[in-house]
Amino acid sequence: MNPTTDVKTYSGFRLATIFCMVILYAPLIVVTIYSFNASNSITVWKGLSFRWYVDVFIGPESTKFKQAAFNSFSIAFIAGTLATCIATAAATAIVRGGQYRLRTPSLGLITLPIMVPEIVLAVATLIFFNSIGFTRGYLTILIAHTAFCIPFAYLPIQARMQGIEDSFEHAAMDLYATRSQAFRRILLPLMLPGIISGFLLAFIVSLDDFIITNFVKGAGIETLPTAIFGSVKQGLKPNIMAISTMLLCLSIVMVTISYFISKWDKTK
């Protein structure tokens, strides 16, 4: 790179970088450290301990958190899977469907929910369920999550698919494969890294969602984010920090997996 245009030569570059990193990561680091605090207080350090991790699993709130975790993970898994299937079909249609008239609008419609403020989506979803008289509960959360996960699953799949030339499918069909055989044997394996990335992204987005979930969940059903929020309202305890740290670790693991999958090349 040309030394005069290299951003690293700008004055204050180092300072700005450090400042941004601190703003981004200091709270996470503090939460992680204090989750190992032996004290009952969230601010006073009284030595290293795993008591709050133990508390999460066998403490007074453990039943509530276990149920919430089960709801969260099962919803994230099912909604992520459904959203990924729908997104795969949508990407196939939009990338491989040729030049049909509504191609640009359909692409816009699929990705729009990412841009729309989540509160608007939450209110709209709630109104929708109310107006059709759907009882709020596990199923409403699942449906809402599936819907808003689609664009997140869609983007990595589309990106992967655009890199696959259509000559592979032509070659397959030339070699006596039907359209569906060409899709299953050729296109799908080539798209797989995109599909897995899309699923992981949808999974994490669903797991993490609070606003929409809080609106559409019925009374008595909680996911991890709503359970944590409910618990915090009654006073901040270090067990919340332990849960948060575990969720943080899970996110790091998933992002890492997603990164390696996107690099993964079956052609080597």
Added chain:
Amino acid sequence: MKDKTDIAVEIQAAVKRYGNFTALHRISLSIRDNEFFTLLGPSGCGKTTLLRLIAGFEDVSEGQIYLFGDEIDTLPPHKRSVNTVFQNYALFPHMSVLQNVAFGLEMQGKSLSKARKRAGEMLELVQLSQYANRKPAQMSGGQQQRVALARALAPQPKVLLLDEPLSALDLKLRKAMQLELKHIQRETGITFIFVTHDQEEALTMSDRIAVMSNGALQQLGAPRDIYEQPHNMFVADFIGDTNLLEVTVEAISDGDAKCRIDDSHALICPAVETVVVGARLHLSIRPERMILTEEANANQSFKGTVVENIFIGTDITTIVKLETGSQITVRTSNSDRGSKRIIDVGHDAFVNMEVGAARLLAD
């Protein structure tokens, strides 16, 4: 329909339109069984479109295509027993070389073991047996090309379509592959339809060539006919090097036409059927059909001055500025050098040609 056994592909008045653009204008062609047939033309002439129509990746707008007597133009690609070698090979990147070659056989419903066995034989044919378990990305361009060929030949198609398969290879490899392809075609007895923009490649390999330009067929014939008797200016100019002279037909007698170049120069050449007296036409004279001497030595000699001598290995190309004002290129084989002296730049020279050397073009 004609005799089912000797016409492999029959194209009848095929038209292909994309919106307002017509890519192919009523092409009619018969490709014989067991033939190495080449579609030759510059990029955008419609040769690849025609190939895609035969393979089934595009539908004809009008017209019919027959494969050994059966109409195939409405069938999807997987129901046509033709296979394609793609320009970029299109080898499946997630499959091994052997899996690639076996794919077509599997899709035909052969058992996995049978497909693998036949794929192994095909790899032997193209001398790649030791690479059966590699992925395509681990192979060189030339090897990938041979895998693509083996994959397309494995299901024993009635016709093999080749879409500029050699264009990505370097010159030496390309020359070797040209001979290998020709050899494989003869050995398998499968009709090859080969698309290229390289006239030399077409001349080297083909039994017959269809020269195309602007979506229309310009000339169809054996390589030698096309080279020596081009029908029109496009074909004369596109195939090999040539000199084009504008002339007026002055008289026709005994199948020969007298063509006037200017007031003091005229030339006799064989008349083509469509020529009429008074027509303003072009003459094509191949550079190697003329002899350069210091003295006039034939009936048709034109005086000029040597402008440039270019050494190109096997030949020497000499550019001569004629008295008529036009420049003409003459090629002398290097093996002739012992008998014929090279005339230095700036010296006078005579360009001599026989009656048959020049060819009148229809347009």
